[in-house]
Amino acid sequence: MSDTVYLNGEYMPLADAKIPVLDRGFLFGDGVYEVIPAYAGRLFRFEDHIVRLNNSLREIRLDLHKTVAEWQAIFQPLLDSGKDEYIYLQITRGCAPKRDHGFPEHVVPTVFAMCSEIKPFPGRVTGVKAVTLDDTRWQKCHVKATALLAHLLLRQEALDQDCAEAILVRNGYVTEGAASNLFAVIDDELITPPNSNEILPGITRDVILELAAANGIACKEDVIAVEALKNASEIWVTSSTREIVPVIELDGQLVGPGKPGPVFQKTDQLLQAYKQSLA
Numbered sequence: 009m010s011d012t013v014y015l016n017g018e019y020m021p022l023a024d025a026k027i028p029v030l031d032r033g034f035l036f037g038d039g040v041y042e043v044i045p046a047y048a049g050r051l052f053r054f055e056d057h058i059v060r061l062n063n064s065l066r067e068i069r070l071d072l073h074k075t076v077a078e079w080q081a082i083f084q085p086l087l088d089s090g091k092d093e094y095i096y097l098q099i100t101r102g103c104a105p106k107r108d109h110g111f112p113e114h115v116v117p118t119v120f121a122m123c124s125e126i127k128p129f130p131g132r133v134t135g136v137k138a139v140t141l142d143d144t145r146w147q148k149c150h151v152k153a154t155a156l157l158a159h160l161l162l163r164q165e166a167l168d169q170d171c172a173e174a175i176l177v178r179n180g181y182v183t184e185g186a187a188s189n190l191f192a193v194i195d196d197e198l199i200t201p202p203n204s205n206e207i208l209p210g211i212t213r214d215v216i217l218e219l220a221a222a223n224g225i226a227c228k229e230d231v232i233a234v235e236a237l238k239n240a241s242e243i244w245v246t247s248s249t250r251e252i253v254p255v256i257e258l259d260g261q262l263v264g265p266g267k268p269g270p271v272f273q274k275t276d277q278l279l280q281a282y283k284q285s286l287a
């Protein structure tokens with residue numbers, strides 16, 4: 009992690025970045041965030057991330073407007089062109105004079121950004137185990153909210169079961185992972201649940217859909233019943249920091265032959281080539 013971070017208009021060493029305890033992010037989780045990868049110093053699908061950020065801000069009624077160029081100017085000094093990194097951006101409603109659930113007036117949002125190295129996730133190559141769990145989250149999963157307690161409990165439950173990810177189930181259908189989107193190959197077709205308030209509209213997910221469509225991989229956005237997932241020949245979870253991770257065991261049963269499948273291999277190559285082409 010770079011030692012320099014950004015907080016409310018200033019750059020400073022991480023150790024000097026402090027927020028008051030009355031900040032609503034601390035008291036209520038009243039804020040939103042983004043995780044934006046950067047390869048060789050170039051922010052990946054940057055405009056898409058800012059569109060999603062603006063949607064999250066609008067959904068939580070937090071008034072903060074910056075252009076793509078203004079955000080870029082804030083992040084650029086944090087980046088190191090020699091590394092694969094990601095920007096973590098967090099915006100809270102700010103620091104009110106007292107703890108009160110209603111939104112405070114005339115409060116300046118807190119804006120924090122830091123940059124960390126993306127370390128290749130080992131499970132990308134070997135595949136990982138996953139477990140299905142009840143999706144206990146709220147009804148606005150399309151908002152990238154900092155209030156992540158339900159996600160944390162679900163991820164930890166998966167880790168406790170020696171799994172890398174929880175695959176979440178709502179009313180008999182899978183939604184996404186605790187911190188990832190979900191893809192499955194069923195009857196030779198790549199399927200991912202459609203965007204809705206039940207999932208985060210992942211940027212990696214969008215890129216995969218575009219690459220599949222452009223390269224003749226049969227692909228559709230459709231609901232996936234949990235029973236159908238159990239018969240999938242491939243399952244993947246996707247995110248900005250882990251990219252595409254094949255799931256080779258679900259609920260203790262092998263997925264297909266229990267190793268990363270051919271559609272994963274092809275799509276992963278396409279994703280790596282696409283990243284290279286932009287960097």
Ligand code: PDD
Nearest residue numbers: 043186187188189208210211212247248
């Ligand atoms: N999380 N769904 C959830 C619930 C997520 O938290 C994430 C990513 C994704 C994938 O979105 P994207 O492809 O844009 O990274 C889907 C990030 C990485 C995090 O919380 O650290």
